[in-house]
Amino acid sequence: MQPLDIAREALRRLAMRQLQPTPENYRSLYHEIAGTKAEELFPERALKLVCSTLPRLNQAQIEFVQRLESAVGSRSWSAISGSLVGLLRAQAAPQRKWTALLKDVFKQLERNHASLSFAQKHQALQQVLDSSNGELDALYSRMSALADKWESADEAGPTPAPAGVEAVTAATDNSDAALRDLFARTLEGVVSSLLIAAPDLRDEALELGTVLREVRDMRGVDDLAARLRNLIYRLNWVVDDQAEIRAGLMSLLDLLLKNISDLVIDDRWMRGQIDALRNLCDHPISARELDEVERRLREVIERQGSLRGNIDDAKHQIKLMLAGFVEQLGSFTDATSGFGNKMEGYARTIAEADDIGALQGVIAEVISATHEMRQTTERSRNEVDTMRDRVRAAEAEIERLQLELEQTSERMRHDPLTGALNRKGLEESYAKEVSRASRRGTKLCLAVLDIDNFKRLNDTYGHNTGDEALLHLVATVRDCLRPHDTLSRYGGEEFVILLPETSIDDAVIVLQRLQRELTKRFFLANNDKLLITFSAGVTVVLQDEQQSSAIERADVAMYQAKATGKNRVVVASADTVSA
Ligand SMILES: Nc1nc2c(ncn2[C@@H]2O[C@H](COP(=O)(O)OP(=O)(O)OP(=O)(O)O)[C@@H](O)[C@H]2O)c(=O)[nH]1
Structure with missing residues (x-):
C-alpha cells in the first residue's frame, strides 16, 4: 500500500472505531495498516526537566547530573542507564569509616615523629584537603594514605628539623600558646569575675584556666572540652537566674516607688521625682541610665534633707x-x-x-x-x-x-532656662564619659557651640525672643543627638556637646547634620522666620584629659569657625591634639 492509501485508511478506521483523533491513535493505526512496528519516541524534554531539578550539592552529584544530561542530550538510553548504574554502584560502595580515620589522623598528628615535624604534617594535611576539592571519595583515600604513611614513620628521635620548618613550628607553637593564654585569661579574669554569686562555677572557671595552660595531649583536650561544655551548660542556668533576680528586684523597686508615691500624695516635687525614677526603671536599664537614677536619688536625699x-x-x-x-x-x-x-x-x-x-x-x-x-x-x-x-x-x-x-x-544639674545640663551637670557627665572611654578604649569627642550673631537677635527682637531662640536650638539639638550624647549650657549662648563612642570624622558629620537641621527648622520671632546658626569647634578628648583643657582646645577651634565666616565646624588642629 502506498503511504497515501495507508493514511486514508487510517483516518477511516479512526472514524469507524470512534477513536479520538490524537497523534498517538493515528500513529498506531498507521503502523497496524502498514504492518510495521511503531518506533518509540524519546522523551527528551521530560528528561531534561528531571535533570534540571536534580541536586548538585557536591562534586559527585555535579558529575552525575552532567553525565545524565549528556546522555539525554545524545538521546542514548544506554548512556542514561550507564549513569544511573554508576550512581547506584557508588551508593552501594562500602561506608567510609570517617570517625576512625579522623581519630587516626589526629593521633598521628600528635605523635612525635623522628623525621616529621608538626608543621610538615600540618602542611601535608592541608595539601590533601585542598587537592581533594570537596570530592569525598578522593579525600577519604588520600587521608587514609597519609595516615598510613605517618603510621609507618619512625617514632621520635630528636632529628633536627630544617631551619625554615623549625621557624614555622615555633611560630605555630607561639600563636597556639598566645591563644591558650588569652582564653585562659578570659576564663580566669572575665568569666570568673562575673560569677561572684556562683562560687563553685567561679572556682571551676579558674581551674579550667590553669588546665588550659597545661594541657598537652589529645586526651587532655577531650577532658577539657567536656568540662568546658559542662561549664557553659551551667552558665546558661546562672544567666537565667540572674535575669530572673534582676527582674524581681526591678519589680520590688517599682512596688516601693509606687508605695512611696502613695504616701507623698501632697508633695508634688517628690511625686515628680518618683515618677521620673519609675520611668527610668520601666525598661531595660543601661549603665548610663543607672548613673542617672543614682544621681537623681542622691539629689532627692540631699536637697530634701536641707529644705x-x-x-x-x-x-x-x-x-x-x-x-x-x-x-x-x-x-x-x-x-x-x-x-x-x-x-x-x-x-x-x-x-x-x-x-x-x-x-x-x-x-x-x-x-x-x-x-x-x-x-x-x-x-x-x-x-x-x-x-x-x-x-x-x-x-x-x-x-x-x-x-x-x-x-x-x-x-x-540643669540650666533652668533651657533644661540642658548646667556646668555642674557637665562636670559630672564629663568625668563619667572620660573614664568610660578610657575603660572601653573608645573615642570621646567634645564640641563647643556658640550661636552666631546672638547679640543682634537680642537687640532686634528683645531678650525674651533671645531666650526662645536658645530653647529652639536646644530642642533641635536634642532631636538630632543620640540618647547618650549630652548637651550642656556652658555660658550665655555657648553650649558643650559630649559625643561618646564617636570618631572625630563622625563628630563633624553629627554637627553638620545639626546645622542642616537648623536651616530646615525656622525660628519664628514676631512672624519673622529667622535662621539660627552656630559656629562649632570639635576635638577628640585625650585619655584621662581634664575637662578644661579639652574645652579650651574646642573653644579655640570654635573661634576659628567664627573668624572664618561663622555657621561652620572646625576641628581642633592636629598640632594641638595628638589623639
Ligand atoms: N536672650 C538671652 N541673651 C543672652 C543670654 N545669655 C547671654 N545673652 C546675650 O548673648 C549675646 C552674646 O553676644 P556676643 O558675645 O557679642 O556674641 P554674638 O552677638 O553672638 O556674636 P558672635 O558670637 O561673634 O556671632 C549678648 O548680647 C548677651 O547679652 C540669655 O540667657 N538670654
Whole structure:
C-alpha cells in the first residue's frame, strides 16, 4: 500500500472505531495498516526537566547530573542507564569509616615523629584537603594514605628539623600558646569575675584556666572540652537566674516607688521625682541610665534633707507665734475683765455719792482707767497686727521653700532656662564619659557651640525672643543627638556637646547634620522666620584629659569657625591634639 492509501485508511478506521483523533491513535493505526512496528519516541524534554531539578550539592552529584544530561542530550538510553548504574554502584560502595580515620589522623598528628615535624604534617594535611576539592571519595583515600604513611614513620628521635620548618613550628607553637593564654585569661579574669554569686562555677572557671595552660595531649583536650561544655551548660542556668533576680528586684523597686508615691500624695516635687525614677526603671536599664537614677536619688536625699529642715523651722516659728498670740489674748481678756470690775465699782461709788465734790475723784479715776484700757487695747491690736504680718511672712517663706523643693533637682544639674545640663551637670557627665572611654578604649569627642550673631537677635527682637531662640536650638539639638550624647549650657549662648563612642570624622558629620537641621527648622520671632546658626569647634578628648583643657582646645577651634565666616565646624588642629 502506498503511504497515501495507508493514511486514508487510517483516518477511516479512526472514524469507524470512534477513536479520538490524537497523534498517538493515528500513529498506531498507521503502523497496524502498514504492518510495521511503531518506533518509540524519546522523551527528551521530560528528561531534561528531571535533570534540571536534580541536586548538585557536591562534586559527585555535579558529575552525575552532567553525565545524565549528556546522555539525554545524545538521546542514548544506554548512556542514561550507564549513569544511573554508576550512581547506584557508588551508593552501594562500602561506608567510609570517617570517625576512625579522623581519630587516626589526629593521633598521628600528635605523635612525635623522628623525621616529621608538626608543621610538615600540618602542611601535608592541608595539601590533601585542598587537592581533594570537596570530592569525598578522593579525600577519604588520600587521608587514609597519609595516615598510613605517618603510621609507618619512625617514632621520635630528636632529628633536627630544617631551619625554615623549625621557624614555622615555633611560630605555630607561639600563636597556639598566645591563644591558650588569652582564653585562659578570659576564663580566669572575665568569666570568673562575673560569677561572684556562683562560687563553685567561679572556682571551676579558674581551674579550667590553669588546665588550659597545661594541657598537652589529645586526651587532655577531650577532658577539657567536656568540662568546658559542662561549664557553659551551667552558665546558661546562672544567666537565667540572674535575669530572673534582676527582674524581681526591678519589680520590688517599682512596688516601693509606687508605695512611696502613695504616701507623698501632697508633695508634688517628690511625686515628680518618683515618677521620673519609675520611668527610668520601666525598661531595660543601661549603665548610663543607672548613673542617672543614682544621681537623681542622691539629689532627692540631699536637697530634701536641707529644705525639709528649713520648712520645719518655718512651721515651728508659726507655732511659737500662735502660742504668743494666745497668751496675749489671755492677758488682754484679763485686762478687759479688770477694767469691767473697776467700772462696776465706779458706778456704785457714783450712785452712792451725795455731792459733786465726791464725784470729782471718781471721774478722774474713770478717765485714767479708760485711758489705760485704751492703751492696752491699742497695744494688743498692734501686737496682733505684727503677729499676723509675721505669720503671713512665714507662710510665704514656706511657699517659697516648697517651690524651691519642686525645682531643686532641675536646678542642681540643669540650666533652668533651657533644661540642658548646667556646668555642674557637665562636670559630672564629663568625668563619667572620660573614664568610660578610657575603660572601653573608645573615642570621646567634645564640641563647643556658640550661636552666631546672638547679640543682634537680642537687640532686634528683645531678650525674651533671645531666650526662645536658645530653647529652639536646644530642642533641635536634642532631636538630632543620640540618647547618650549630652548637651550642656556652658555660658550665655555657648553650649558643650559630649559625643561618646564617636570618631572625630563622625563628630563633624553629627554637627553638620545639626546645622542642616537648623536651616530646615525656622525660628519664628514676631512672624519673622529667622535662621539660627552656630559656629562649632570639635576635638577628640585625650585619655584621662581634664575637662578644661579639652574645652579650651574646642573653644579655640570654635573661634576659628567664627573668624572664618561663622555657621561652620572646625576641628581642633592636629598640632594641638595628638589623639
Ligand atoms: N536672650 C538671652 N541673651 C543672652 C543670654 N545669655 C547671654 N545673652 C546675650 O548673648 C549675646 C552674646 O553676644 P556676643 O558675645 O557679642 O556674641 P554674638 O552677638 O553672638 O556674636 P558672635 O558670637 O561673634 O556671632 C549678648 O548680647 C548677651 O547679652 C540669655 O540667657 N538670654
